Amino acid sequence: MLTITNTNENESHILALEGEVDASNSVMIDEAIQKLIGDGSKSIVVDGQKLEYISSAGLGVFMSYLEDFEEKNVEFKIFGLSDGVFEVFKILGLHQLMNIYPTKEAAFNS
Amino acid sequence: MEHRITIYCQTTALSELREFLRNTPHMQILSESEKLQITLAVEEVCANLIIHSHQCNAADHIDLEVKESEGKLIFEIKDQGAAFNLLDYEVPNLIKVKGEKRKGGLGIILVKKIMDEIEFESSKGINTCRLIKWFHS
Numbered sequence: 001m002l003t004i005t006n007t008n009e010n011e012s013h014i015l016a017l018e019g020e021v022d023a024s025n026s027v028m029i030d031e032a033i034q035k036l037i038g039d040g041s042k043s044i045v046v047d048g049q050k051l052e053y054i055s056s057a058g059l060g061v062f063m064s065y066l067e068d069f070e071e072k073n074v075e076f077k078i079f080g081l082s083d084g085v086f087e088v089f090k091i092l093g094l095h096q097l098m099n100i101y102p103t104k105e106a107a108f109n110s
Numbered sequence: 111m112e113h114r115i116t117i118y119c120q121t122t123a124l125s126e127l128r129e130f131l132r133n134t135p136h137m138q139i140l141s142e143s144e145k146l147q148i149t150l151a152v153e154e155v156c157a158n159l160i161i162h163s164h165q166c167n168a169a170d171h172i173d174l175e176v177k178e179s180e181g182k183l184i185f186e187i188k189d190q191g192a193a194f195n196l197l198d199y200e201v202p203n204l205i206k207v208k209g210e211k212r213k214g215g216l217g218i219i220l221v222k223k224i225m226d227e228i229e230f231e232s233s234k235g236i237n238t239c240r241l242i243k244w245f246h247s
Binding site for chain 2: 001020022023024030053055056057059060061063064065066067068083084085087088091092093094097
């Protein structure tokens with residue numbers, strides 16, 4: 001079960017993910033990011049505080065947009081991942097390709 | 111002691127698989143972080159089979175059995191689809207995945223990094239993939 005809440009703050013679009021992301025629902029994140037890019041967003045911030053689990057299907061969605069973010073000058077950040085979820089990002093080395101912060105404050109002040 | 115589940119080949123069965131693993135007695139000896147990673151590795155193999163070998167055909171099924179033997183946790187995954195030997199799968203370079211804007215390819219990397227041993231065999235139409243994690247009791 002995954003819930004995505006979309007809010008705006010300081011010209012950033014925050015996608016708050018709640019629950020578990022797997023191959024059955026990762027398309028929801030894909031569509032949410034696609035829409036924000038289509039709407040011309042220049043700053044997309046993922047709030048991972050309530051993200052309990054993410055499989056490669058969800059991680060792959062983030063990966064597939066990294067080039068688009070660079071090409072379109074979209075700032076992309078993730079914050080608030082639990083230790084367990086952050087560990088999965090690290091196993092793949094994604095923490096070296098994405099801007100990941102411990103807290104919302106750290107993400108917005110960077 | 112054995113612990114087993116049969117799931118049908120649809121992606122919505124993945125949450126059922128995670129629930130089963132959470133309640134597997136053998137998993138209780140592991141730390142929360144290890145539990146999450148092993149659940150992920152088993153799910154990645156099953157998701158691959160569901161999507162690529164069975165094209166999400168809910169009439170097909172996958173059997174998972176969890177066993178413990180001599181300091182090893184063994185996750186035995188059996189299916190009857192097109193054989194997919196992940197040992198033969200060449201792990202893609204992350205920069206290449208990014209450059210090609212690909213969504214797939216990360217799951218097998220996770221399985222290979224998380225598990226200590228991977229075995230695969232195919233016989234009489236049944237494919238068996240064994241994911242093995244060593245533990246110290």
